[in-house]
Amino acid sequence: MIQIKNIYKTFNPGTINEKRALNGVSLTLEDGDFVTVIGGNGAGKSTLLNAIAGVWPVDEGSIYFDDVNVTGLCEFRRAKYLGRVFQDPMTGTAADMQIDENLALAARRGKLRLWGWGITAAERQEYKKLLQSLDLGLEERMTAKVGLLSGGQRQALTLLMATLQKPKMLLLDEHTAALDPKTAAKVLATTDRIVEEHGLTTMMVTHNMRDAIAHGNRLIMMDEGRIILDIRGEEKKRLTIEDLLHKFEEVSGEEFTNDQAILSK
Amino acid sequence: MTLVSLLNRMPGDVAIGIIWGIMALGVYLTFRILNFADLTVDGSFATGGAVCVVLITSGVPYPVAMAAAFAAGLAAGLCTGLLHTLLGIPDILSGILMQLALYSVNIFLLGGANKSIGVGKYSLCVSMLAVSISIVMEIIIAAVIIGVMYWYFGTAQGSAIRATGNNPAMSRAQGINIGLMKVIALALSNGMVALAGSLMAQLNGFTDVGMGRGAIVIGLAAVIIGEVACHTLFRKRTNFMLRLVFVIIGGVIYYMVMGFISWLRVPTDGLKLFTALIVAAFLAVPYLKGKASSSFRKAGRRGADDL
Numbered sequence: 001m002i003q004i005k006n007i008y009k010t011f012n013p014g015t016i017n018e019k020r021a022l023n024g025v026s027l028t029l030e031d032g033d034f035v036t037v038i039g040g041n042g043a044g045k046s047t048l049l050n051a052i053a054g055v056w057p058v059d060e061g062s063i064y065f066d067d068v069n070v071t072g073l074c075e076f077r078r079a080k081y082l083g084r085v086f087q088d089p090m091t092g093t094a095a096d097m098q099i100d101e102n103l104a105l106a107a108r109r110g111k112l113r114l115w116g117w118g119i120t121a122a123e124r125q126e127y128k129k130l131l132q133s134l135d136l137g138l139e140e141r142m143t144a145k146v147g148l149l150s151g152g153q154r155q156a157l158t159l160l161m162a163t164l165q166k167p168k169m170l171l172l173d174e175h176t177a178a179l180d181p182k183t184a185a186k187v188l189a190t191t192d193r194i195v196e197e198h199g200l201t202t203m204m205v206t207h208n209m210r211d212a213i214a215h216g217n218r219l220i221m222m223d224e225g226r227i228i229l230d231i232r233g234e235e236k237k238r239l240t241i242e243d244l245l246h247k248f249e250e251v252s253g254e255e256f257t258n259d260q261a262i263l264s265k
Numbered sequence: 266m267t268l269v270s271l272l273n274r275m276p277g278d279v280a281i282g283i284i285w286g287i288m289a290l291g292v293y294l295t296f297r298i299l300n301f302a303d304l305t306v307d308g309s310f311a312t313g314g315a316v317c318v319v320l321i322t323s324g325v326p327y328p329v330a331m332a333a334a335f336a337a338g339l340a341a342g343l344c345t346g347l348l349h350t351l352l353g354i355p356d357i358l359s360g361i362l363m364q365l366a367l368y369s370v371n372i373f374l375l376g377g378a379n380k381s382i383g384v385g386k387y388s389l390c391v392s393m394l395a396v397s398i399s400i401v402m403e404i405i406i407a408a409v410i411i412g413v414m415y416w417y418f419g420t421a422q423g424s425a426i427r428a429t430g431n432n433p434a435m436s437r438a439q440g441i442n443i444g445l446m447k448v449i450a451l452a453l454s455n456g457m458v459a460l461a462g463s464l465m466a467q468l469n470g471f472t473d474v475g476m477g478r479g480a481i482v483i484g485l486a487a488v489i490i491g492e493v494a495c496h497t498l499f500r501k502r503t504n505f506m507l508r509l510v511f512v513i514i515g516g517v518i519y520y521m522v523m524g525f526i527s528w529l530r531v532p533t534d535g536l537k538l539f540t541a542l543i544v545a546a547f548l549a550v551p552y553l554k555g556k557a558s559s560s561f562r563k564a565g566r567r568g569a570d571d572l
């Protein structure tokens with residue numbers, strides 16, 4: 001169970017650029033919950049995921065992974081609990097290292113990195129099978145530099161790296177936004193398969209309402225650093241885009257404007 | 266300025282070149298693997314020489330003196346790493362600060378600006394008095410260092426250092442303590458540089474606080490010359506081991522060229538200018554190549570054609 005208790009984050013406090021990006025967010029995820037996150041540009045979606053990942057400390061509130069209070073742990077110490085895929089395909093992998101070496105780095109997440117081999121023969125066999133499951137032909141290119149891969153291939157690889165050791169939580173921040181529609185669909189399908197296979201507790205930010213509705217068992221909408229909608233269960237299953245627009249207007253008291261059209265249909 | 270005099274000086278130049286190559290392996294570690302321009306080396310090279318000479322002249326056997334030089338380099342790199350990671354000082358400045366600090370440390374160690382070992386008084390690892398044996402010793406030392414580097418960068422820790430240099434954001438997300446990796450890499454790099462300094466001092470039978478001046482540029486020159494040579498000979502078939510070997514070869518080529526130029530009686534002060542020009546040129550090549558394939562001027566010309 002993941003518990004986020006009343007967290008706040010203000011960027012550049014006391015300057016003219018002061019920005020309250022998280023304004024009292026509380027959220028509890030049951031094991032195996034797959035939550036899609038939507039909201040307009042600047043709503044605080046990435047900030048919420050970064051707060052969970054520990055990119056910087058939160059100003060107030062606390063974060064628990066099961067019964068571990070991780071609020072005071074910095075990013076690399078929290079990493080052992082988390083799998084992450086970023087919006088920019090460049091962010092998630094080491095471009096000058098080989099495909100198998102990248103996987104091996106991920107396999108050692110949260111472990112002491114000393115003088116044992118950086119990758120073993122047994123691991124290579126295992127990675128070959130895993131890469132086969134992506135169906136991108138990467139198993140034939142295990143020693144190729146990741147920099148030679150396309151954006152979609154890199155995102156699929158990052159997804160594999162994020163889940164190589166079962167994380168307590170998988171954080172996906174618009175991980176298909178930089179891809180063309182066809183590739184995006186393929187990466188999303190892979191995401192579904194991997195999440196289901198391991199029963200991963202997942203948060204997936206997307207700006208695509210259709211995807212937000214089609215995937216996961218729960219949907220939250222953010223606005224101005226708050227969670228303004230939380231839909232789950234049967235209600236989530238029956239949800240339509242029209243419902244979502246209605247609800248947004250109801251809760252925020254605003255009409256759905258072009259500004260928020262980033263929530264593309 | 267006879268051909269004989271050029272041939273006569275060649276073995277000595279090779280002996281010096283290999284030492285620069287060993288130092289350049291340390292530069293390769295920070296500059297190419299960690300992606301950190303570490304200027305500590307100008308200081309730590311001289312520190313290695315100073316520690317070694319002081320210990321040898323007080324009767325310590327040379328292997329111990331060289332180990333101490335290595336340790337002193339480790340400590341110097343550690344300080345640079347801590348200035349950068351704990352105090353948030355930018356990489357170049359951390360190195361410059363340490364380089365400056367080491368200058369005082371080195372004078373203090375030597376009790377002056379220079380110190381000689383004295384001819385034939387102590388047993389040494391390498392010496393200009395026995396050039397061929399010295400070259401063999403240096404090749405053995407270089408081979409051991411390359412072997413250890415090859416092994417180390419295949420371990421989990423070495424891979425983490427490579428990842429840190431390649432993509433710090435990804436490394437943090439994979440749970441790598443990138444601050445610690447930088448400190449370890451800087452320490453190891455300067456340890457190797459100081460070890461090279463201890464060899465240079467023994468070879469010359471003499472050390473000087475200014476011995477490391479320009480070492481970073483010489484190291485870069487060796488790394489770059491080695492890369493060009495390696496790429497020319499092996500194209501895509503290079504591997505990490507070959508690249509390391511070619512750093513040593515780069516050091517030798519660099520120093521042979523310098524030897525040739527000074528044989529032409531170009532004043533030695535001019536050599537530094539020459540080195541700087543060569544390194545600047547080689548560092549600029551990848552950038553200029555990129556610009557040649559996509560430049561504003563060409564885009565402007567293409568745009569004008571459309572009218």
Ligand SMILES: Nc1ncnc2c1ncn2[C@@H]1O[C@H](COP(=O)(O)OP(=O)(O)O)[C@@H](O)[C@H]1O
Pocket residue numbers: 011012019020021039040041042043044045046047048
């Ligand atoms: N590191 C940062 N420094 C300053 N401001 C930030 C930072 N990260 C996010 N913000 C600001 O916080 C707000 C929320 O951003 P973000 O969470 O990225 O929005 P989104 O919902 O589009 O992902 C935005 O106004 C953004 O400019």
Ligand SMILES: [Mg+2]
Pocket residue numbers: 045046047174
């Ligand atoms: Mg975002």
